[in-house]
Amino acid sequence: MxxxxxxxxxxxxxxxxxxxxxxxxxxxxxxGADAATRREKIHHARSIALHQIGDRYAYGAAGPRRFDCSGLVYYSYRKAGLSVPRTSSAQAAHARHIRKSHLRAGDFMYFHDGGGVYHVAIFLRWSHGHAVMLHAPGSGQRVHRDAPWTRSWFAGTLRGR
Structure with missing residues (x-):
């Protein structure tokens, strides 16, 4: 033939x-299209959160212009089209837990004590072996970049969910 x-x-x-x-x-x-879209949304959520730098902390607030720690995550990620629960402990249960060494920009840092998760931050990058995060720290403060004050935290991600 x-x-x-x-x-x-x-x-x-x-x-x-x-x-x-x-x-x-x-x-x-x-x-891979779904994973690529999710990565783009996470990148967009991180950008939205970065635009909140300087906004005031307010307990229970989820923006705009006032946030608590989990409210910052909730506002930014939902605005980017990703579904996340409202509280830091529910967000920690929702995220896929990963090794700290596997963190990528836009992933989460969950701070815990004997009573469970009490704070969440958005991971930005590693700098000189230390994590740099974005968070709404507490009363009288504003959303800003910071370094963790403790080693009692674990990493989570929405990648691969």
Whole structure:
């Protein structure tokens, strides 16, 4: 059988596969598209949170212009199209726990004591072996970048959920 005839016979089999692949890519259903979209949303949420620097802390507040720690996460990530619970302990239960060494910008740092999670921050980067985070620290303070004050924290992410 000649090569052009063989190509013509393969066309009815390949054409539907090509159409399905193009539709899947266009609709965001291609393998990895969902993960890429989630990464983009996490990056966008981090950007939204960074724009809140200087906003005042207010217990129970979830923005705009006033936040508690979990309210900052709730506001920023929901505005970026990601579903997160309202409180830091519920956010910790919702996130996938990861090793600290696997943190990426936009992941979470959950601070805990014997009674459970009491604070959440957004991980920004590592600097000289120390985490740099964004958070709404407490009464009388404003949203700002900071370093952890304790080693009693664990990491969580919305990647891979």
């Amino acid at each position: 000649s090569a052009p005839r063989l190509r013509l016979l393969a066309l009815p089999v390949l054409l539907p596969l090509i159409v399905v692949a193009l539709l899947a890519t266009t609709l965001g259903l291609a393998p």
